[in-house]
Amino acid sequence: MKNLKNEEDQLLSEKVDGFLTANVQRRSFLKYAGAGAASIALLAAGCKKDMNSDDMGVSFGTGDTAVLNYAYALEQLEAAFYIQVLNFPYESMNANEKSLLTDIRDHEIAHREFFKSAIGANAIPELKVNFSTINFNSRDSVLGTAKAFEDLGVSAYNGAGQYIALGDYLVLAGKIVSVEGRHAALIRDLISNGTFADNTVIDAMGLDKSRTPQEVFAIAGAYVVTKLNLNTLPG
Amino acid sequence: MNIQNIIDEIEKVDANIYDRISPRRKAMKNFFNIGSKVALSAVPLALGSMFNKAYGQTTGTIVDVLQFALTLEYLESDFYDTGLKSAGLIPSGAPMGAITTICQHEKAHVKFLQDTITSLGTTPVTKPSFDFTAKGTFPTVFSNYDTFLAVAQAFEDTGVRAYKGQAGNLKGNAGVLTAALNIHSVEARHASHIRQMRKAQGADVKPWITLNNSGIGAVVNNVYAGEETTMQAMLEITNINGQAISANAASEAFDEPLTKDQVLQIVTPFLA
Incomplete structure (x- = not known):
């Protein structure tokens, strides 16, 4: 070949x-x-x-570049979502919620831009997203989606750690995943106080979830228009 | 202990675990069949030697990290356990529910780490005696709710930083690394919630760490030292690529690791 x-x-x-x-x-x-x-x-x-069927989309590259591009893709998705949330705030968004969601948006933009700069010439392009299934006027729809994204992000980083070859990149992923965990807990508490780490995400051994890139895109893919080629991603 | 659970857990993230332990998966199945029939006490040693063989020389380092993590989990679980048993300390309702959830996780982490260390052929360290007043620094830790939450925040944020600092030492074992990451993000969720509980009590904190602010005071400076950085991999995150990212947001967006020595320095005052 x-x-x-x-x-x-x-x-x-x-x-x-x-x-x-x-x-x-x-x-x-x-x-x-x-x-x-x-x-x-x-x-x-x-x-x-x-290659799998006609799956010939954007390539993530190989090795650590693939894992970093994977993280970059997820951060692009999250950043785009929160930008939309703050551009079209739901009616009942109070000052406290707005402040917290603004912080989260800025964190996700910081993550996105960090990966863009760190990966440099090998970075995947800007992804086209489609949030038409989300009702940005609805607090339930917005926070429900935010919860899904944050829990997904945590499980994605947790699952990808083992594939990172360079120790420095592993630590960087660790620096970000705990912030995603903080986001996830906060969003969950905004939906229902006390659900920050309930048994839908944490198992009986006290462990959070891990997902493979394939599992992650099976969920996140619904919001990504750009065709992605997952063939070089590990897992 | 449940060996099959541990192996299953490892297999979720290291599909080759059976191959690492034995080239023939069937042989492993046989092992478990035999294992269920022989004295259970004989199993940890046998399993430990299998893991040693599977992961080679890195096992020593990995066990050291796990023992270190176990000590931190003892600290946390004992702390919450004592808090829950201190009459009138934690308000009933949501606060009691949250601390109960967190305490259950810390206890589960203790058990998970004990089982994993045992399965690696080593005896888990025993629980030290703790002095949660930190030699008198927090005299009201189990009588004043705000003090209790402040110490809880310091422990959770330390836990997050400690696991992060050890991730690199677990690279030789995909299963253990992933399990540690799966604990790490739980500690982050705890930290986020404890911070919200403190905010509800009037403390000036967010779910994330802004610069090196603790909202507690200089006594926990070691816990937050270095969190103020806005540089990542030699890239300035503040206003990165022309985006309006404040220094606060830049520092919040990344949690920083602590070395084992830094963590021990934080924890030592809490050892009786």
Whole structure:
């Protein structure tokens, strides 16, 4: 597969070079056009061979980059959500709630921008989100979604820790996940005081949840429009 | 102790646990079948040697971390247990319910860590005697609700920082690392709620740590030292990439780790 991919890249670059070259004869043009068609065929074969169905979206990269991009994707989703929450506050949002939700929004933006800068050139693009299923006028809908996102975020970081190779990145993920845990507890308490760590999230051994990237996107995917290719994510 | 539970728990995050322990999963199944028939006391040692084999030389470090974590969990569970038994200290209703929930988690953590350490072939450290007044620093810890909550906040925030500081030492064992992370986020949830309980009592605190403010006083400065940073991986988070992020928010957005020595310095006054 790797060879095919190289060949395909080479064909594509030859094609581009060809078009950029001034003297393109009709005959050469046909040749290049043919190369293009061949590369598309190779691409299709590649998809069929080692990727799940037609799942050819944004790639997360490999190794630690993949895990960092995974976190970046989740932080993008959370930040976008809270920005919307504060742009269109539900009617009953009091000053205390507004202050807390504003803090959370700023934390999520800080996380998002941190990952964007830290990953640099290998960062995934800005994801397109769709929150049409959320009623931003409804406190129940907003806080219910916030709870789902925060619990999901905690379980995502908890589940990803084991795949991080570099110790410094593991500590960074740890620095963020506890803040997500603080958010989750607060949101839960806003919905119903005392549910900060109830038995829907904490098991009999006193352990929080962990989820694999696949499990996380099975839930978060409902809000992401951008097509994501999960093939290089661990788990 | 429930060995199968521990292995199941580890398997959730380390699918290769059975392979690590034995190349043949079937052999493990056989082990458990035999294990249920032989004296249970013989099992921890056998299991411990299997884990040693599975995870090699890192087991020593990992056990050290778990013993350290167990000591902190003893501290917390004993603290809440004593608080719950102190008549008139915790108001009935929501506060009593929350402290009861937290105490149950800390007790569960103690048991989980004891079982895990035992399964790694080591005897868990015994519970030390505690002095929750910290040699007289908090004389009303079990008679004044606000003092009790202040000490609780310091313990929970310390717990969060302590687990975070040890994560790197658990990298050799995916199962134990994930379990530790799963405890770490529970401590964060506790910290968040205790802080809200203090806020309800009039303390100037949020669920998250703003700079190195504790809302308690200089006696807990060690607990919050370093939390004020706004730099992460050499990136300034305040107003990062042109976003309006205040220094407060920048510090709140990341919790900081503590080294084992820093944690021991905080905890030592509470040892009788």
